[in-house]
Amino acid sequence: MKKRVYEDGCATAHALDLVGERWALLVMRELLLGPKRFSDLRASLPGISANVLTQRLENLEAASIVRRRKLPPPAAASIYELTEWGQESEELFRVIGRWAARSPQHDPQAPLSVASVVMSMRTMFSPARAGRLSGSLGFHFGREEFRATLDKGKFTIERGEVDGADVVVAGNQNALAGALYGGVPLKALEKSGALTVKGDRALFERYLTFFPLPDKAPHVDAVG
C-alpha cells in the first residue's frame, strides 16, 4: 500500500514512515487536546482536502497512533482520538515547537488554530516567570473552552469549563497569540473586540508574561 518507505532501521526513519507524510503531524496536533470529528479536523486545518484527511487518518490508525470510535446513538457520529502511545507524542510537539520558534523565518503572528495556541502555552510556559503564583483562567474560543490552572507556579491547561475561573478570556485565538507573543497591547485587542476579559484582569496581565519566546537563531547567508 505505502510504497515510499525509507528502508532504514533507524527509529527516526521509522517515525517518518509513520508520520512523515504531509499533514500527518498537524492532524495529530489537532487531536492532542481531545477527540475530534472529521469536520472539526477539516475546519481547523485550512488547506487540507477531505481526500487527504481521510487517507492520513487511515494511515495513522494503521500505525496505532489514532483510534476511530463510533459514538453510541443518538450522537451516532464517529470521532478520532489519539491512542495512549499517540498521546505520548506530545513531548515531541513541545520539543519541535521550542526548536522551530528559534527559526529566523518564523512569524509568531500568523493565524493559528485553537489547538495550536493552547499547545503553544504548554510549550512555552516559563516556571521562572510564574514564580509561585496560583490562580485559574478560562479561555473561550468559539465553542471551545479551556481551563488553565496555576498552582504555586505549576501550570496546566486542558479542555474544561470556563465557569468559576478567576478570569475568563473570550474571543479569537489569534488575538490571544498576539498578546502572548506579538507584544500587542491587551487594551487594543479589547478595543477592537477581538478579546474580552472578565474577572481578575490583573491575573491575566501577569499571565501574559509567562510565555517568553526563545531568541531567534542567526540567519546565515551562503558562505563562499
Place this chain on the structure above:
Amino acid sequence: MKKRVYEDGCATAHALDLVGERWALLVMRELLLGPKRFSDLRASLPGISANVLTQRLENLEAASIVRRRKLPPPAAASIYELTEWGQESEELFRVIGRWAARSPQHDPQAPLSVASVVMSMRTMFSPARAGRLSGSLGFHFGREEFRATLDKGKFTIERGEVDGADVVVAGNQNALAGALYGGVPLKALEKSGALTVKGDRALFERYLTFFPLPDKAPHVDAVG
C-alpha cells in the same frame, strides 16, 4: 520557490515547512555527528537520489539549518555541516527516536547507517543501568571512528580516535545494533566476523546492557 507551505502560525507547522519534506530530517541526522561531503551523504542515505539531495541541501541551507563550506586547497571539496541552531535539533532526534522505538511496527534489526547507530546510543543510554561505571570504548566502522566515554555513569560518544580506549570494537554497525537491541550473542557476531573486540571485553559486554529499548505500545485494531 517552495509552494506547498502550511499557512499556519503554529511553530510545529513552521518546522514542517522547513524540515517536513521527504529526506530532510534524515539528511540532518547524518550531519549530527559532524560535517559530511555530498557523496558521504549519498552513501549513507540509501535510496536518495542526487537531485533530491541537492534540493534538500539547498532548502536546509536557506532555512539556516545547514551551512555549506568550501575547504581550503588542496582539499578543495565542499562540505555540509549543521549550523549551531541546526545542531540544537539533536534533542528532537532523541525524542523522536524514543517515541518511535515504541511503535508496534518498528523493527530494530533492520539495516541502519553508522550515524543512526551512534545516535541511537545517545538516545537510549540508561544512566540507571550504567551505575557509576567509568571506562572508554572505541568504535570502528569502515573509515569512521568514534570514542565513547563513561565517566562515573555519565555517557558521551562522538567522533574521535579509537586508539587508547579500554576496548575497541570494529566491524559492521548493523552487527553492533544486533548486539545492542536484537539480543544477538556477541560470540555469534565475532564468529561470523561481523564484529571484532580488542581489549577489555568484559567492559564491552556490560556496555551492551546499558541501552534498553522501551516497551512496545499495544497495536490497536479497528474498533466498531
Place this chain on the structure above:
DNA sequence: CGGCATCCGGGAAGATACTG
C-alpha cells in the same frame, strides 16, 4: 452532516544518464 470514490492538473520524488 459525515464521510468515501473518482477524476484531473500540477508538482515533487525517483531513476538514469550525463557533464565539469
Place this chain on the structure above:
DNA sequence: CAGTATCTTCCCGGATGCCG
C-alpha cells in the same frame, strides 16, 4: 567527486458526486 538534466511515476490538492 559533485552535482545537473531529463524522463517517468506517484502524491497532493481541488472539485464533484454518491451514499448513509
